[in-house]
Every structure is written in structure tokens, then in C-alpha cells.
Amino acid sequence: MDPAGKARVLLIGSGGVGTMSCYALEVGGKASVTAVLRSNYDAVQKDGFSIDSIEHGNGIKGFRPSRILNKVPDATHEEPFEYIIVTTKNVPDVRPNVLDVIEPAVTSGASTIVLLQNGLNIEKPIIDRFPDNVVLSGVSIISATEKSGNVKHEFTDSAKIGPFPSLKAPAEKAKDSASRLVSMYNACGKVDWSIDDNVAFTRYRKLVYNASFNSVSAILHMDVVRMRMTRHVIDDLIRPAMLETIATAKAAGVELPDGIDHFMICLDPADEFFLPSMGQDAVKGNFMEVEVIVGEPLREAEKMGVATPTLKTIYGLLKGLQVKTKEAKGQWKPEFEEGNPYA
Amino acid sequence: MDPAGKARVLLIGSGGVGTMSCYALEVGGKASVTAVLRSNYDAVQKDGFSIDSIEHGNGIKGFRPSRILNKVPDATHEEPFEYIIVTTKNVPDVRPNVLDVIEPAVTSGASTIVLLQNGLNIEKPIIDRFPDNVVLSGVSIISATEKSGNVKHEFTDSAKIGPFPSLKAPAEKAKDSASRLVSMYNACGKVDWSIDDNVAFTRYRKLVYNASFNSVSAILHMDVVRMRMTRHVIDDLIRPAMLETIATAKAAGVELPDGIDHFMICLDPADEFFLPSMGQDAVKGNFMEVEVIVGEPLREAEKMGVATPTLKTIYGLLKGLQVKTKEAKGQWKPEFEEGNPYA
Structure with a gap:
């Protein structure tokens, strides 16, 4: 807690999702956020963030987190962070990976680490390294993009927060930590975070969309509406990939609702050429979340003998x-x- | 036959392969070639082809076929062509397709149609339309590229020529036609065309390479050496695709030699970043031979219950x-x- 009685929160990753999280926490008045910025550090230091938000209002200018850093701080030199919220992409096959990045900021046993990121098994390396810390899953449904300090937030900010099933820290402690974060977050009165009692379900459910639409959009550089127009991209690629993910979930004990494939196929609006995030990464030449979105589900499936x-x-x-x-x-x-290595 | 006793040959497609075929036939002195040119028509009319050839020599300047046209001629207005050699890409899902293109030039019952092209089932629409004509398969191994009338020919010109198994024209007539073409072709003394007694074998054998390396190179824009370096592209994509093609061939009664997958994986030299032709098409934004290289083998496999x-x-x-x-x-x-069409 800081001198004003606010929770000390470290936010790593100040893209759209991270900045909106930061904004909600600061406006709620119960947290003091240290934000680690990278490419937008200079712009935000000078002018703050400019935000147009479907929930918080348009034309917000000069928003600055309580504290701005351009690198992850070393926790041995300051008070422990109660929460470390990570909203970066998760690309374990590229160093520095998430563990590399957060490691110096974590106070063992004290900091709650919140992975507000997509994908499967992302908590494993974190729990292995920090078995005494609470690690929370955050699955966000928000459409928020950021460029040079300018944020566009276009879909309601509702995330589900809950302890990862494989957690080694005490369950009660984890539950309390999740509740406290959600209440701190919702204190701004505009957003709707909630407790996730079934993290495995939530993650597999989102994977149904991500492992299919994100992957194929990245390979084809094609948006969801075009995929649906071709028909074959849905019928020969997207739906089969979804059904394989659903079968994998089932083998893992997660029963997704009937028709979830159809629901996800129809989810995106028909009047917008929406390119899923991995497709955007592919188009921009950025690293993609291949391992956590496809690699891990696939390895789980193979372990359990599910055909994928x-x-x-x-x-x-x-x-x-x-x-x-x-x-x-x-x-x-x-x-x-x-x-020739094969010769 | 033309007045000088030479065979009347129509050549459609004057890229690298087509031009080298044209050159061999003209130099052999037993054929008079009418070449249909497209983008290079003006350049070749003005200056002829310039050719650097591993077999015919470098620095060949001003080569002109006996006759140059900028569109496919209407055979009702002239002597029948004895041979119509087609060296264009084969993209049946895009009009005009090969049948559209050659149709006006074919004299029913008289012209032998030679499809010097890759892929499976390419003869089907031609035989359906011209059941009384001989249709010959040509599978070429030649590395020849053309740009604005300049041709680079870098690998020996050995093609295998033979009747398609599904031919409706009399077998003897087809055999004679193939023999006559090969002897006309080899008359130049520099090349090595031969009779193909087992067209199905030859085509499936080449598909082992094409359905795998060509396809994956087109999706990834990646050359063969890089694929081998990653290891996983070979092990997880190329080899499985090859094994599926080999299994399809087997179900179709074509027994490919043991180790053909390994042979094909090692085929391309280790000191050259070779991008297969479909990869080149993909990089250039050209249409790809998707249907004849992958679609047809896949449909054959599914008909025969082979898992692909x-x-x-x-x-x-x-x-x-x-x-x-x-x-x-x-x-x-x-x-x-x-x-939404799926809603």
C-alpha cells in the first residue's frame, strides 16, 4: 500500500488493454499504478495519454498514470507491488519472455501476478518460478488499440479474473486477491470485471475463437467477413479447428456449450472487415502468440490422444x-x- | 505438314519451358512452330528471343519461331496443327482455362494435344471435349525462365511424353504420335526427351514434390533450404504431405519407390535458396496451380478413402x-x- 492507502499496482504492457486497465484503476481511486511504457514512453511523458472510450467518454486528454517508467523496476529497491498486471503479448518462444520481463519486479510470496493475456498454460512458467505467489488469470473482452499514446476503446471492458487451477499458493489467498482486484477495478463505476470461478472453461472457450480465426487470419492475412464470404475457409479450416479445440477441452474435462463453434463463427459483425489480432501481427511483421494459442492446446491434445x-x-x-x-x-x-541436414 | 514437309506445331505458352521447346523443335528441322506469345509479343517480334542455354549454348540472339502470333489461331481457317503443345500454367479455377484457350486451335480427330504441365487430372476436360484426339502427357524436368524475350535455361531438358491412361483415342495412334513427337524433338541432338510408358507413375512421382514443397513455399513464401534449416517445416508439413501423396498414389495403383519422400526432401541443392514455382507465383501475386497440384490429388484421395x-x-x-x-x-x-451467411 502506498502512503495514501492505495494498492501499489505495476502494469506491464501499455497498449490498448493495458492503458484502459490503468485508467480504470486510477479513476477508481483505490490503486496507484506504476506503468511501464516502451515505444510510447516519451510521448506519454510529454502529453499523457489521449483516450476515446466507449465507457469512460471521448476526448480524455493528458491522462498520466501515477508513475511512469521506461523499464520494469527492480522490486528489491522499493516496496513490494501488491499486483503486477501483465498485458503484453505472450510469446514464450522469443526472449525476453513474460517471465524474463516480470521477474525483477516480483516480490516472492507478496506480489499477485495477473496475466491479462490469451492462451493456454501461460501460468506454468510463472508458477514454477514463483510457487508462493498468487497468479491470476485475466481473460479480457475489450476492443482497445493504442498508437503513440492515443487510445481508442470501442467495446465494453469486461474481464474475468480468477485463480489458475494449477496454482500452488493457498486457494483462499488467491480468491481474496482476485476479489480485491475486481472491486478495485470496478470502483471506477464504468466497467464490469468479474470473478472467474472456472478459468479452464473461460480460457478454452476463448481458444475456440483464437486457435481458429486468429491462426487462419495470420496465415492468410484475411479478415473474418472475407473468410465467411468464401465459405470454404470456414467450412474447411475454421470449423474443423474449432471442433478440434472443443474436443481437446472436453478431454481436459471442460465441457463447452453445444453450438459454441456456430456462435463463434457468427460472433463478429457482418458490416466490418475485422482482422483478428494475430492477423494484425502477421500483417505488421510482429511476433505472433503461436505457442500459447496453438502450440499449447495442440500439445495438450496430443498428450490426451485427441486428434487435431x-x-x-x-x-x-x-x-x-x-x-x-x-x-x-x-x-x-x-x-x-x-x-543438406536431411542427406 | 507444311510445304517443306515439316510438322505443323502450335506452341501455346512462351515462358521458359515453351521457348526452349520451340527452339529445340525448330533447330531439329522437322517441325515448323507457330508460337502464341502474350506479354513478350512485341519484344520478340522486334528482336527475337535471346537465350542462354546449358544445352544449346549461351549468347543465342534473335531466335524467332517460324511464325509468331499474339492470339491463339482459329484452326477452321488454316491447315490443322498436328501438335498443339501447351506450356502455360494450368489453373482450371480461373477463366479462361486451358480448354478455353486451346479450343479454337484444335482440329477434332486430327490435332495431338500435348499438355506439358504439372498436376493431376489435367487431361480430363480436354478428353471430354475432344474424345477423338490424342492427348499426351508431358512432364518436364527443365529449369528455364523467361523475361521479356530473354530466356535462361539452366538444367537439362528431359521430358517424359506419353498417352494419358484415360485416353479415348486408339492406343496405337497415341503411341505413334508420342514417338513421332519425341523423335522430332530430339532431332536437335542436344536434348533428351523420352517416351513415358507409365504416365500415372510419372505424374504422381512429381506430385510428391509439388503437392508438398510447392504448396508450403506458396503459403510461407519460403525456399527449400530455409525449410530444411527449420527442420519442423519438413518434419511437420513437407514429409506428412509427401506421405499422404504417396498413399494416394498407392491407392490409385501407383507404387512409388521406397524412400521417395527422403529423395525429394534432399533433391534441391544445399547451396541455393530455391523457391519452387508456386512460391514464386505467390510472391508475385500470380494465380497458383492449386487445383491440379493439391485439389485433384485430394479429391482422388477422398474418393478412395485415403486420409490426407x-x-x-x-x-x-x-x-x-x-x-x-x-x-x-x-x-x-x-x-x-x-x-452473416452463417447466422
């Missing part, structure tokens, strides 16, 4: 594209083979 | 990319949906 042929091929292709991004960023180098 | 999950996903993705090319060329138009 569509996801397997999609995964192989996405990994191939990720290699190309690594090459473009100087992290992978093609060389003439010293003899 | 990798090819199925690859096919769906390639078809999605083909739609994007159609859109870019103004042949497909995305529209906001009148309601």
Missing part, C-alpha cells in the same frame, strides 16, 4: 512464419547448409 | 490465398454481408 490434424498443420505453418519474423528481426539466420 | 489431413488443410489455405489473388485482379469482390 487441422491445428497441427496450422501450427507448423505459423511456426514457419514465426521463423521468418525472427529472421527479419535478426534473431535467426539462414545459411547455406553444410551439406 | 495435411493436404486438406494446405488446400483450404491455398484456396483462400487464390481468392485473395482473384480479389486483387478484380475477379472477386468482398462485400459486407447481407446478414
Whole structure:
């Protein structure tokens, strides 16, 4: 707690989702947020964030978190952060990964780590490294984008927060920590975060969309409306990938509602060429969340003997594209083979 | 036959393969070639072709076929062509397709149609339309590229020529026609065309490479050496696709040699970043031979109950990319949906 009795929150990742989280927490008045900014650090230090928000209002100018840093702080030199909220992309196959990034800021046993990120098994490396800390799952439904300090928030901010099932910290402590965060968050009176009693369900449910639409949009650079117009992209790729994810969930003990595939296929509006986030990453040449969105579900499926042929091929292709991004960023180098490795 | 006793040959498609075929036939002195040119028509009319050839020599200047046209001639207005050699890409899902293109030039019962093209079932629409004509399969191994009348020919010109198994014209007539073409062709003394006694084998064998390397290179825009370097692109995509093609061939009665997958994986040199032709089409935004390289083998497999999950996903993705090319060329138009078609 800071001197004014507010919770000390560290927010890592100040894109659209992170900035809106920061805004809600600060406006709620129960948290003091230290935000770690990267590309937008200078712009925000100078002018603050400009925000147009469907919930908080348009034309918000000069918003500044309580404290702005351009790197993750070393927690040994200050009071522990009660919450560390991570809203970066999760790309474990690229260093620094999430654990690398948050590690210096975590006070063992004290900080609650909130992974407001997509994907499966993202908590595993964090819990392994910090078994005494509460690690919370956050699955966000918000459409918020950020560019150079300007944020557009276009869909209601409702996230589900709850303890990961594999948590090693005491369940009661985790539950309390989740409740306190949700109440701090909703204190702004405009948003609707809630407690997630079934994190596995929530994560697999979202994966039904992400493992299919995100993956295929990234390979094809194609939006959801075009996919539906072709028909075959839905029938031969999206729905099979969804059914494989649903079967994987079922084998893992998560029963998704009947017709969830149809629901997800119809989810996006018909009057907007919506390109899912991984598709946007692909178009921009950014790293993609291949492992947590496709790789981990696939490995779970294979462990449990669930057939996932569509996801397997999609995964192989996405990994191939990720290699190309690594090459473009100087992290992978093609060389003439010293003899063909297959020879 | 023309007045000088030479065979009248129509050559459709004057890229690298077509031009080298034309050159060999003209130099052999037993054929008089009418070449249909498109983008290079003006350049070749003015200066002829310039050719650097591994077999015919470098620095060949001003080569002109006996006759140059800028459109396919109407055979009702002239002597029948004894041979119509087609070296264009084969993209049946885009009009005009091969049948559309050659139709006016074919004299029913008289012209032998030679499809010097990749893929499966390419003869079907031709035989359906011209059941009395001999249709020959040509599977070429040649590395020849053409740009504005300049041809680079870098690998020996050895093609296998033989009657398609499903031919309706008399077998003897087809055999004679194939022999005559091969001998006319080899008359130049520099090349090595031969009779193909087992067209199904030859085509499936080449498909092992094409359905895998061509497809994946088109989706990833990645060359063969990079694929081998990643390892996983070969192990998770290329080899599974090859094994599915081999299983399809087997079900169709074509026994490919043991280890053909390994042979094909190692085929391309280790010191050259070779991008297969479909990959080149993808990079250039050209239409791809999706249907004859992947769609037809897949449909054959499904008819025979062969499991081809990798090819199925690859096919769906390639078809999605083909739609994007159609859109870019103004042949497909995305529209906001009148309601979501899946709703």
C-alpha cells in the first residue's frame, strides 16, 4: 500500500488493454499504478495519454498514470507491488519472455501476478518460478488499440479474473486477491470485471475463437467477413479447428456449450472487415502468440490422444512464419547448409 | 505438314519451358512452330528471343519461331496443327482455362494435344471435349525462365511424353504420335526427351514434390533450404504431405519407390535458396496451380478413402490465398454481408 492507502499496482504492457486497465484503476481511486511504457514512453511523458472510450467518454486528454517508467523496476529497491498486471503479448518462444520481463519486479510470496493475456498454460512458467505467489488469470473482452499514446476503446471492458487451477499458493489467498482486484477495478463505476470461478472453461472457450480465426487470419492475412464470404475457409479450416479445440477441452474435462463453434463463427459483425489480432501481427511483421494459442492446446491434445490434424498443420505453418519474423528481426539466420541436414 | 514437309506445331505458352521447346523443335528441322506469345509479343517480334542455354549454348540472339502470333489461331481457317503443345500454367479455377484457350486451335480427330504441365487430372476436360484426339502427357524436368524475350535455361531438358491412361483415342495412334513427337524433338541432338510408358507413375512421382514443397513455399513464401534449416517445416508439413501423396498414389495403383519422400526432401541443392514455382507465383501475386497440384490429388484421395489431413488443410489455405489473388485482379469482390451467411 502506498502512503495514501492505495494498492501499489505495476502494469506491464501499455497498449490498448493495458492503458484502459490503468485508467480504470486510477479513476477508481483505490490503486496507484506504476506503468511501464516502451515505444510510447516519451510521448506519454510529454502529453499523457489521449483516450476515446466507449465507457469512460471521448476526448480524455493528458491522462498520466501515477508513475511512469521506461523499464520494469527492480522490486528489491522499493516496496513490494501488491499486483503486477501483465498485458503484453505472450510469446514464450522469443526472449525476453513474460517471465524474463516480470521477474525483477516480483516480490516472492507478496506480489499477485495477473496475466491479462490469451492462451493456454501461460501460468506454468510463472508458477514454477514463483510457487508462493498468487497468479491470476485475466481473460479480457475489450476492443482497445493504442498508437503513440492515443487510445481508442470501442467495446465494453469486461474481464474475468480468477485463480489458475494449477496454482500452488493457498486457494483462499488467491480468491481474496482476485476479489480485491475486481472491486478495485470496478470502483471506477464504468466497467464490469468479474470473478472467474472456472478459468479452464473461460480460457478454452476463448481458444475456440483464437486457435481458429486468429491462426487462419495470420496465415492468410484475411479478415473474418472475407473468410465467411468464401465459405470454404470456414467450412474447411475454421470449423474443423474449432471442433478440434472443443474436443481437446472436453478431454481436459471442460465441457463447452453445444453450438459454441456456430456462435463463434457468427460472433463478429457482418458490416466490418475485422482482422483478428494475430492477423494484425502477421500483417505488421510482429511476433505472433503461436505457442500459447496453438502450440499449447495442440500439445495438450496430443498428450490426451485427441486428434487435431487441422491445428497441427496450422501450427507448423505459423511456426514457419514465426521463423521468418525472427529472421527479419535478426534473431535467426539462414545459411547455406553444410551439406543438406536431411542427406 | 507444311510445304517443306515439316510438322505443323502450335506452341501455346512462351515462358521458359515453351521457348526452349520451340527452339529445340525448330533447330531439329522437322517441325515448323507457330508460337502464341502474350506479354513478350512485341519484344520478340522486334528482336527475337535471346537465350542462354546449358544445352544449346549461351549468347543465342534473335531466335524467332517460324511464325509468331499474339492470339491463339482459329484452326477452321488454316491447315490443322498436328501438335498443339501447351506450356502455360494450368489453373482450371480461373477463366479462361486451358480448354478455353486451346479450343479454337484444335482440329477434332486430327490435332495431338500435348499438355506439358504439372498436376493431376489435367487431361480430363480436354478428353471430354475432344474424345477423338490424342492427348499426351508431358512432364518436364527443365529449369528455364523467361523475361521479356530473354530466356535462361539452366538444367537439362528431359521430358517424359506419353498417352494419358484415360485416353479415348486408339492406343496405337497415341503411341505413334508420342514417338513421332519425341523423335522430332530430339532431332536437335542436344536434348533428351523420352517416351513415358507409365504416365500415372510419372505424374504422381512429381506430385510428391509439388503437392508438398510447392504448396508450403506458396503459403510461407519460403525456399527449400530455409525449410530444411527449420527442420519442423519438413518434419511437420513437407514429409506428412509427401506421405499422404504417396498413399494416394498407392491407392490409385501407383507404387512409388521406397524412400521417395527422403529423395525429394534432399533433391534441391544445399547451396541455393530455391523457391519452387508456386512460391514464386505467390510472391508475385500470380494465380497458383492449386487445383491440379493439391485439389485433384485430394479429391482422388477422398474418393478412395485415403486420409490426407495435411493436404486438406494446405488446400483450404491455398484456396483462400487464390481468392485473395482473384480479389486483387478484380475477379472477386468482398462485400459486407447481407446478414452473416452463417447466422
